[in-house]
Amino acid sequence: MSLPTELASIFRVKQKSYKMVLVLSMIGIWRETQQRFISLDSIAERFLSYCRDREGNNLVVDIPPNSMASRWSEVSATQVKAILDTPVEALRSILAKNDRNELTFTYAIWDGGEEVLTELERYANRELESYYTQLQSNSFSLKEHLSQILLTYRTAKQEPFANHPLGTAFRRTIPEGMRQYPFISDHIRVQGSVGQGNWATVPWIALMDTRLTGSTQYGEYLVYLFAEDMSSVYLTFNQGVTKPIRDHGRRAGYTYLENKVDQIRKQLPLVGFTKDDRIELTTSGLGRDYQVSTVAYVRYDSNNLPENEQLVADLQRMMEDYQIYVRSQLQTAHEEVDDQIEDEESEEVETLSVTERLSQIRSFIQNRGFSYPDGLIENFYLSIKTKPFVILAGISGTGKTKLVKLFAEAMGATVQNGQFALIPVRPDWSDPSDLLGYKDLSGTFRPGRLTEVLYEASKPENRSKPYFICLDEMNLARVEHYFSDLLSVLETQEWRDGEIATAPLISAASLSSEEDQQKYGDLSIPDNVYFMGTVNMDETTHPFSKKVLDRANTIEFNYINLLQLPDEVVEGTITEAVAPNSFLRSDFLQLVDAMEENRELISETTQSLAQLNGILEGIHAHVGFRVRDSVSFYMIYNRRDNLMSADEAFDLQLLQKILPRIQGSSSAVRRVLLELLKVCLDRPLAINELMEDLSPVYNEAEFLNAQSQIKYPQSARKIVFMLRRLEEDGFTSYWLS
Incomplete structure (x- = not known):
């Protein structure tokens, strides 16, 4: 049988084996005693016995927390109870x-009987085995x-910087x-x-928890720092130094960093890490700054690196x-106020990773009986993140x-709470007053629906809500x-x-x-408002x-599979999860x-766009800096969150940012499309022959199926x-359906 919805992903996010071992310990004790409520002492003993057995048999096993001991044989059952809290x-x-x-499973699991528990046991064992295999077989x-x-x-520093293998x-x-x-x-x-x-x-x-910081310029993270003379490398618990020093000056910035340390x-x-300021990187520059900001470290000398297992x-x-x-x-993000450096998102803390949040949104949509093609939710998210239109x-x-x-409801934005507004466009709209509002004969301002939403979104208590x-x-x-007017104002965005x-x-x-002046005067577009248009x-x-x-990403919905039926809807099993605007x-x-952090990817993306621009110039459809920046941001967000491959992401940007610009009836348009097709196929194409006879590409499916490993299949x-x-x-146009 398949697991109930609430069980299907409980082990998907894991840093250790603890969750699986905990569940297996509880099921094992239940099988022996048939007791549904199990004392934490018994679970801790079972958990500890499991870890000691694997350790004693030289099998791969997670090491205990470094604050307790280096081996499970040195850990007590009382200490295990503290481990189990997480x-x-x-x-x-x-x-x-x-x-x-005492711990027990929820009623929903017990109601499923032994069949559900057996399947849960198998699931935990599979995930545990997969975890240990990954831990043991990592070839890196x-x-x-x-x-x-x-x-x-x-x-390497004596060699050209660009495209160096070390980079x-x-x-x-x-x-x-x-x-x-x-x-x-x-x-x-x-x-x-x-x-x-x-x-x-x-x-x-650097290794940064994105819930805490998205940059090495601020916040706390782990980072390997290499000494200037390459005599050593340090694994450090560190802080970003750029923002504190920029905001307070070097002397006051150093004081802030030292207090934080x-x-x-x-x-x-x-435990086991050095906690002093004698980290030796360099005598000046950013290296000196990091010496001040280091919380703890381990030093590895170049002539005496430990074995990989120890590292x-x-x-x-x-x-x-x-x-x-x-x-x-x-836990304290909403309570603490930092008097020295204001937390840029103190009222909006995202507790889920991007992939977890998108998975939740996808499940919410499926649970409502709707099904969209693979990758569409990720593409929609990246498009919004890139530009709020x-x-x-x-x-x-x-x-x-x-x-x-x-999508909005999955993030907690509904018609009822005012965070989602559907505005039907009328054919007779000819100026912004239909959206923004107008002054009546008495001079009173009558706000439009969009203005009302902007006003609500601009209130301080709502700024963290999308x-x-x-x-x-x-x-x-x-x-x-x-x-x-809105498009022009959106272009004035600044920090x-x-x-x-x-x-x-x-x-x-x-x-x-x-x-009216107090309420609507100088009303702008806040950064928590997102515009979508259906066409x-x-x-x-x-x-x-x-x-x-x-100014927009255009997502197309013309390819329909009527045989794709929705999954069975289970009412009430998946609810919305309120998301902060920072998402x-x-x-x-x-x-x-x-x-600073994406130079190589931006360079690669710009080179690809320059190649396309060389083709598009033939029909004056080439793009400018605005499109270059937008496509680069899309690619950066995609790589940062590992949502799809680089080719898949650029394929979507070619489809959504470049092709919508092309229309016409001339032979120049035909040649441009063929040149773009050649780029998408990533192989030679008989363009001159096809300029005379396009019949080889008449049958879209047959033509594309004959091409193997198409680089950009959706655009092709x-x-x-x-x-x-x-x-x-x-005549042709992207917009013809």
Whole structure:
């Protein structure tokens, strides 16, 4: 039998084996005693016996917390009860605890009888075996890579910086390898750097919990720091230094960092790690800054690196301390006020990783009886994150409006609480007053529906909540006529005091009464408002200008599989999970904001766009800096959260940002489409022959199936369709369905 919904993913996120061993211990005791309520003492004894048995037989097993002991044989059952607090809390959806310190499974599991318990037992054993296999068989050698860096970095600094293999190792190879460790959770972002355009004095590899910080410039994280002379490398529990020093100056910034060091050292066990300021990296620059900010460290000399097992064990132990700190920060994030450095998101703490949040949203939508193609939810999220304006295009009845509504509801934004607004567009809209409002004959301002939403979203108590505005059938009227003011104001976004702000949408001077001026005067677009437009392309609608297309991702809904039936709906099993605005809010506004940590990816993306621009110039459809930045941000967010491959992400950007610009009837349009098809196929194409005869591509499915390993398959399919329409109708456009 299949497991109930609430059990199917309880082990999906794991840093250790504790959750699986806990469940197996409880089921084992129940089988022996038939007692549903099991004392925590009995569970702790069983748990400890399991770990000691594996340790005694030299089988792979998690090491105990470094604050207790180095081996399970040195751990007591009383200490195990403290260890169990975390997995018990993580499994609170299936476990309950009474006032006699006994644990039991929830009624839903007991009601399923022995069949459910047996399947749960099998599930736990499978996940445990998979975890141990991953722990044991990880082919990535941390020692080899650290050793290679220490041996070659000084020589590499004498060589050209661009495209150097050592840079690739820092930015890609090592982060990908470290993410394979089972104790590196989905919340952890691994990032390395050898500098920006020039070799860094102190290269580094950081592990950041994205719930705490998204950058090495602020917050706390783990980081490997390499000494300038490459005599040693330090695994450190550290802090970002750039923001404190920038905000307070070097002297006051150092004081802040040192105070934070003292605070964290008192809070965490940090057993086995050195806790002093004698870390020797360099005598000046950022290296000196990190010496001031280091909480704890382990030093590895280049001529005496430990074995790989020891290096990994040290990283796991420090990660345990780091996670203790992260949990404490999350618990107090809404209560503490930092008098020295204001927390940029003190009122909005995301407790789920991006993949966990998207999985929850997908499950919520499926539970409501709707099913969308694989990858659509991820694409929708990335599009919103890139720019708060997304167009959903396609034939009528494909679920465009429903996707927006369900996505919003999954995040806790509903019509009832005012965080979701559906605004039907009328064909007679000719200026912004239909959305923003107007002054009546008496001079009183009559706000439009959009203005009302912006006003509510701008209230201080609502700034951490996302608001969704869906313009239904937005091209029934000319978008440039009624929406141009908003598009222009969106382009004025800038960072102000940790928030994204825009120029005023409604000028106070344009309002007559003092009451209107106080309420709506200088109202802007807050960073917690997201615009979606649904589009049906037929003879009753209007096309989009490049001004609109440049500012939005266009997601198409034209390929429909009617045989895809919804899963059985189980009412009430999956509810919304309120999400903070930080989940969707852009992290970057200008490309320079992202350059420091994403230079290589931005360069690769820009080169690909430059290749496309060379093709598009033939019909004056080439793109500018705005599109370049938008595509780069999309690619950065995708890689950061590992949602799809780089080719899959760029395929979607080609489909959503480039192809919507193409329309016409000339032979130049045909040649451009064929050149783009060649890029998508990533192989030679007989363009001159196809300019004369397009019949080989008439049958879209047959043509594409004949091509193996298409680099950009979704864009290729759309281009083939556009070519066929050009041949048959003498005109083509992305928007023809």
